[in-house]
Amino acid sequence: MKSRIVLFLIAFLAWALLTWVPDKQHLLVGLFVAGFVSFLTGDLFIKRPRLLKHPLRYWYFFFHYLPLFLWECFKANIDVAYRVLHPKLPISPGIVKVKTRLKSDTALTFLANSITLTPGTMTVDIDADNGILYIHWINVKTKDVDKATKIIVERFEKVLEKIFD
Amino acid sequence: MSNTIGLIFIGVGLAFDFFGCLGLVRLPDVYNRLQAATKCVTLGTCSILFGTFLIVGPTAAGMKALLCIIFLILTAPVAAHAVSRGAHRAGVKLSEGSVVDMYKKDKEGEV
DSSP: OHHHHHHHHHHHHHHHHHTOSOOHHHHHHHHHHHHHHHHHHHHHHOSOGGGGGOHHHHHHIIIIIHHHHHHHHHHHHHHHHHHHHSTTOOOBOEEEEEEOOOOSHHHHHHHHHHHHTSTTEEEEEEETTTTEEEEEESBOOOOOHHHHHHHHTHHHHHHHHHHHO | OHHHHHHHHHHHHHHHHHHHHHHHHHSOSHHHHHHHHHHHHHHHHHHHHHHHHHHHOSSHHHHHHHHHHHHHHHHHHHHHHHHHHHHHHTTOOOOTTOOOBHHHHHHTTOO
16 A cells, blocks of 8 residues: 555656646546556555655765766766777677576666676676576676675665665 | 756767667677667666656656656667577677677577
């Protein structure tokens, strides 16, 4: 039930943004649409609604994760631009294996997406049972699992652990 | 003022989109190309949308631009995972200069 209420609020907000500027008619239709959507798919959206209550998680998400993510994203673009514009294409690609301590689906999704948008790395596959990620690295620095984990995963893991677990 | 900043954002976004497309042409195999395409095109397009938002302000179009940024950041990496995993499962080899392929080693025998 809690999950349905959360989904209703998010769907209503998305509707309000899509039909901006808000007026009575649009909001009334939005109420029905958001209610219908949350009635149909409410129990699929959030598995652990109790986590939404902690204000500290929002703090970490907005002030620790988001700045880190945006900064890494920006660095990734500079990195790709450098590699593409360099006349000799300085790449030595390969697929490496890294370990992660994160367990929940949400946290793994965020981790995989963050890794894909950071410099030189892209998630190819996840083995959620064993906590293993396969990562395509455009410039392989080490083949060792632990060292690669330290370079690629650790930054995000520390923050995401506080938010989602 | 916000007009000028918006135009700067759009210019930077166009430059990054261009680098992404250049990478798509220059880099050797599927996976490297996906890297360039996902990273540059995601941030480049987000930057263009944000510049649009700054220029038009919080109007109907501006709000849709903001919403598009969120959806783009959430969905672009997922598409990259899907394509790269599908390519690897379908047997696309890594390019000549590749150093290591742990995924192939671990998935041998599975079809």
